[in-house]
Structure formats: structure tokens, C-alpha cells
Amino acid sequence: MQVQTPVITLTLNPALDMSSEVPALIPDQKLRCTDPLLDPGGGGLNVSRAIVALGGESLALVALGGLTGDRLAGLIRADGVPFLALTAPGETRLSLTVTEATSGRQYRFMLPGPRWSEQDQERVFILLRASARPGAFGVISGSQPPGVPVDFPARLARAMPGLNVVLDTSGPALKEAVDHPIPGLAILRMDDAEAEALAQGPLISRSDSADFAQGLVDHGVARLVVVARGADGSVLVDKERRIFAKAAKVKVKSTVGAGDSFVAGLVLALARGETAEAALSLGSAAASAAVTTDATQLCRYDDVMRLLPECVISQV
Secondary structure, three states, X not given: OOOOOOXXXXXXXXXXXXXXXXXXXXXXXXXXXXXXXXXXXXXXXXXXXHHHHOOOOOEEEEEEOHHHHHHHHHHHHHOOOOEEEEEOOOOOEEEEEXXXXXXXXEEEEXXXXXXXXXHHHHHHHHXXXXXXXXXXXXXXXXXXXXXXXXXXXXXXXXXXXXXXXXXXXXXXXXXXXXXXXXXXXXXXXXXXXXXHHHXXXXXXXXXXXXXXXXXXXXXXXXXXXXXXXXXXXXXXXXXXXXXXXXXOOOOOOOOOOHHXXXXXXXXXXXXXOOOHHHHHHHHHHHHHHHOOOOOOOOOOHHHHHHHHHHOOEEEO
């Protein structure tokens, strides 16, 4: 196994992901579903799962509660992912992905999860301070649980002193991180829709995405900014480079987990001391591989290695 810097992921609002299929979605009728697939879910947890699938090492810090949390813990163990469980303030949530066979459209139903009090949040900070290792990567990814403030990612980052913090979030939490930069944030990743919302306009070309990311780097939002451009690929910008990795041409089954697989490939390569170019290429290959899998499943190693040569790096 290659030598790598430790990677810690944090998931406070994980989910037991259930996916199934129906012939057609018809209102006011009983819909007979196929046998469900069950997977662990949640941004940080998915990143850890994908890192392990790619042959790396990652420690997942996961909040679990109730019978659903017990079931989720069993699935995490079955995936061979090392994890530390902290007690959630309520039952771990469920999420449901239903694919309509006749159209191929997917419908995703996401429950909110338990509400976190200030005391619950403080327990997380204590665990992070105890788990942090200077120089390691700390990945904050996925939805925020109910009850936490909009600047919660900044508070989490402060509880991980000396770590290379990676933030992949959305909505008000992302806007807060851009409007009020988190000191020392190493990596910020977002998709094209999120970037366009922040830019308050379309980012039509790769150069448009790179210019937007460059502005964030120049204003100290993060040392490295990634903007995903869907099936086109991803742009990466830091103080030294503006590069683009082409997405591999694949048949899309499900886009669920593509972003988490991208983060896993990117962070794993950087943790192994590889260049930003190599990291962006591996992240793009992992995302491309993830969309070829069913429902809530992530990238597979063989698929990633097969697609990696297609994820060519170019200057922007």
C-alpha cells in the first residue's frame, strides 16, 4: 500500500440509503418496488468509502443513533471502512432513491435527520480536537444537520487545527464560507449550479468557471478551488495553476455519489503526495466511474483505472 497522509472525514447527518425501482411513478396508486439496495450514505462517509475502494485509508467520524444507526454501522463495517461512532441526538435518518424504469428518471427523497443542540455540537468539537493530526486532511462534506448555525463549517475547521480542511457543501453554508472565508481553508469544491448561484450568472465556458474560481482563491476563500462542470469535467484553480480535467465518456446510470467519489480521488492523490494535476485527473475518473453504478453505489477501482487515461488535463 502506498504511503499516504491520514484522511479524516466527518458525517454528522448520515443516512441509511435505500434505492429501488418502479415501472412508472403514478399518483394515488400502490407502486410495487423492486428489492431495495441498502448502502451507507452521507457526504463524508461516502468519501471515506470511496477512498477505501480506491485502495487508500480513511477514518470516518460518523454520528449514529437508534436502530437505523445500528443498521448503518453494520453496513459500514461490511464495507471495511474504519470509523468512530459518536452518539447522534436522535434516530439516524433514511433516504430513498426511486428510479422510474420507463423514463430512467430518478427521484430522491431526503429526510432531515435529528436536531443538534449546542451541547451536541460541543461534543463534536471535542472529538475533532482529539482526532486531529497536524498535516492530515479533514473532509467536511454533505448536508448539515438541523439545529446547527450557518457558520458551522467554520467552527468545525477551528476544531481541527493544523489539518488541511476540505469543504464540499451547498446552500447557505457554502455562501457563508464564501462571504466570510474560513481561515486556512485548503480546498473548496462545488458543482456548476452552486458556482453559478454564487456568481449570480451563467458560467458557460471552462474559462468562465476558472475565472470565478480564481476570484475565490484571490480573495482568500480557499487555497484551492474546484468547480465541477457536470459531464464536461472539472476546473481546478490555485495560486499556481488553472487546469481542467475532462470527464470520461460513459453511460450514466445514476449521478448519486459522483461528487463524493470525486472528492475521494482528489484528496487521496494529494494525501499520497501527488501533483494537483494527478489529483484532479483521479478525481474526475472516480466521478466518471461513479455515474456508471446503480443508485447509491460509488466508484469501483477497476472502473476508475480503466477511465483514468480519458481524464486528460489541459490548461485553462
